[in-house]
Amino acid sequence: MTYYAFDDASRQTLADSAYAQLRRDIIVGTRAPGERLRIEKLKKIYEIGPTPLREAMQKLAQDGLVNSEGNRGFTVAPLNANEFQDLNLARTVIEKEALRLSIEQGDNLWEARVVAAAYIMGKEDAMLSEALGDLPDSWEKANAELHASLVSACGSDWLIKIRTGLHDLCERYRRASVNQKIGSRNLQAEHSGIVEAALARDADKACALIEAHFGLTAAMLVPKEPTHKEAVSQTE
Amino acid sequence: MTYYAFDDASRQTLADSAYAQLRRDIIVGTRAPGERLRIEKLKKIYEIGPTPLREAMQKLAQDGLVNSEGNRGFTVAPLNANEFQDLNLARTVIEKEALRLSIEQGDNLWEARVVAAAYIMGKEDAMLSEALGDLPDSWEKANAELHASLVSACGSDWLIKIRTGLHDLCERYRRASVNQKIGSRNLQAEHSGIVEAALARDADKACALIEAHFGLTAAMLVPKEPTHKEAVSQTE
DNA sequence: AAAATAATGAATGTCGAGAATATGAAGCTG
DNA sequence: CAGCTTCATATTCTCGACATTCATTATTTT
Structure with missing residues (x-):
């Protein structure tokens, strides 16, 4: 056996x-x-x-x-809304710093990775115009890769590690919610704006855009019907 | 919490x-x-x-x-020096943000906790003038409590959680090193400077002082011995 | 003799069963 | 009837034993 x-x-x-x-x-x-x-x-x-x-x-x-x-x-x-706000705050702090460091230190290989990820993301975003309900896995993957590529040159394994943990926790919230207003957003513009600022080495602008990007995503999260009794969030 | x-x-x-x-x-x-x-x-x-x-x-x-x-x-x-630099970087990012939020949102209770912790820290620092070698546990405890109190009002459980983890990892490095230059530092002045800035609600100043504080501590860490191989050979 | 292969011993990882603990129902007391 | 105790059941947690893998030595082969 x-x-x-x-x-x-x-x-x-x-x-x-x-x-x-x-x-x-x-x-x-x-x-x-x-x-x-x-x-x-x-x-x-x-x-x-x-x-x-x-x-x-x-x-x-x-x-x-x-x-x-x-x-x-x-x-x-x-899941509860309070914790998600908290989570998003911590995540934003980490992501901004990692992005800033990445922009300062990124080399050609980093740029290439960002460009490649942005290319795929662009296609996924373009296909998304009328999609409602759950986002396709290919979009999720492209999105994760784009953001990972942006911070990949920060040079800090611990920042990356923490970032990854927070990213996964936030992803659970995103997947558990219905993005009703997904159409009202111009994700393509948001993404390309961040990428352009990063490649232009404008750290302040890139960080500001990332923060806005996260903030918008957070603001649009609407909980689905809880599939389990205990899932009902209660403030404590 | x-x-x-x-x-x-x-x-x-x-x-x-x-x-x-x-x-x-x-x-x-x-x-x-x-x-x-x-x-x-x-x-x-x-x-x-x-x-x-x-x-x-x-x-x-x-x-x-x-x-x-x-x-x-x-x-x-x-333990290795590279990882510690990394760790200290991530820790500084988190601590500064938590401190900034704490200064913005802290109430009377927070101020009281900070004042109390600073009072004890002051006594411990004063006793430290000629101490060499390992720092006493009472000092470690007071130091941990002072820094914890400063960020305790940040309102983000996740920032606190991450901060605690990084703090403990860094503490291992500090305990594994000999602070030969402990005497050359004016820890009392450093600590009271941070506390004063925090209570004066000067977030920028407090963050700058914290960053310098961490930076100095990191710069002074000197490994005790190459204990790695000895530890491995120590079979029982 | 060097390299490759097989055998040996030690440590890790996994399982099923049993002890400890919590949950919930029934019975008792006031 | 409320509140407490007792008992039964279910679940968690822990242990000792065993299967598997790793590391090292011994053996064979070129």
């Missing part, structure tokens, strides 16, 4: 694999906010034992995607 | 307790940078089974205090 699902060269443990799967499922929304994560149930779903599952949970709890209360198990972290 | 909220001690699991102990031991230096963390060895030391130990490890790995390589166990994250 083989323990490992990935017999090939990938040196990944079951705990790592469970972590990756659960993480994606939580961000995408397969596991709803507030949902209880019972070990016995998850054992059957992911077909692994309790030990690697619990290890994955602990990591997710550290990420802020899962709440862990001693002897009372784990739940998917609930 | 504290990041590690254990308001009811009876609700502590062994995994939580192992996490807390290991975390402290790593930050303080009891577990040396680069040291391998073998489960069997730790089982005897902390007198618990492998499962809660592994869960604690995964959390610590997520914090950046432990490195985890699939099927090759865990090691205490090594």
Whole structure:
């Protein structure tokens, strides 16, 4: 009987694999906010034992995607508007600084990466004019890559690491919401404006545009109907 | 609001307790940078089974205090000057923003907390004039409380959470170094300058002083010894 | 002798079962 | 009927044992 699902060269443990799967499922929304994560149930779903599952949970709890209360198990972290404002604030701070450093230090390779990401983003944005409801995965991917490319030359692994964590947390909020006003925005113009400022090495302008960009996105988030009872946000 | 909220001690699991102990031991230096963390060895030391130990490890790995390589166990994250520069950069960004927000929004209670922390810090700094080698725990505690109090009114739980993590990572570096020039600094003046600027609601000045404060601390860090290899060879 | 391969020992990662704890229902007291 | 206690059930957490992988040495081959 083989323990490992990935017999090939990938040196990944079951705990790592469970972590990756659960993480994606939580961000995408397969596991709803507030949902209880019972070990016995998850054992059957992911077909692994309790030990690697619990290890994955602990990591997710550290990420802020899962709440862990001693002897009372784990739940998917609930969504609430207050926390998102907070999250967006912290994210903006980090992203601006990383962008500023990136603009100061970026080389040709950085420019090339930004240009390439902007090219794809442009096409995705153009196709988006009438799209309502969920954004296509290709758009999500292009958007993530564009923003990642912009800050990729900041030279600070920790800024990147923190940025990535906050980005993922915010993405869960975005995916859990309906962007009703997506049509009223000119995302293409916003994106190209940021890219142009970055390539022109105008850090102040790029930072201002990024801040506005994040602010607009945040302002337009409208919660979907909660798919789970506990998902109803309550102020505490 | 504290990041590690254990308001009811009876609700502590062994995994939580192992996490807390290991975390402290790593930050303080009891577990040396680069040291391998073998489960069997730790089982005897902390007198618990492998499962809660592994869960604690995964959390610590997520914090950046432990490195985890699939099927090759865990090691205490090594120290290196490059990473510290990086860490200090990210920390400064966060701390400045949190301080600015705190100064804008702080109420009487915040002022009182800052004044109280500054009072204790002043006494600790005064006693420090001729101290060499390790700083006393009482000083560490007062210093941590002063800086925590300054940013405590920023209103962003996530900024605080990130700040706390970075603070702890930096503290490990500070504890692992000899502050030979501790005497050449006027810590009392630095601290009181920051506090005065904060209470005067001069955010720009306070941020500038904090940045200089962190920069000076970073510049003075001198590694104690190349303890890495010794730590590895220390089998039991 | 050097390189490649096989064998050995040690450490890691995983599982199922059992102990500890929480949840909820039933019964008792006032 | 409210409030408290007791008991039963379900879930979490922990442990010891075992399968798997890694690292090192011994053996064979060119």
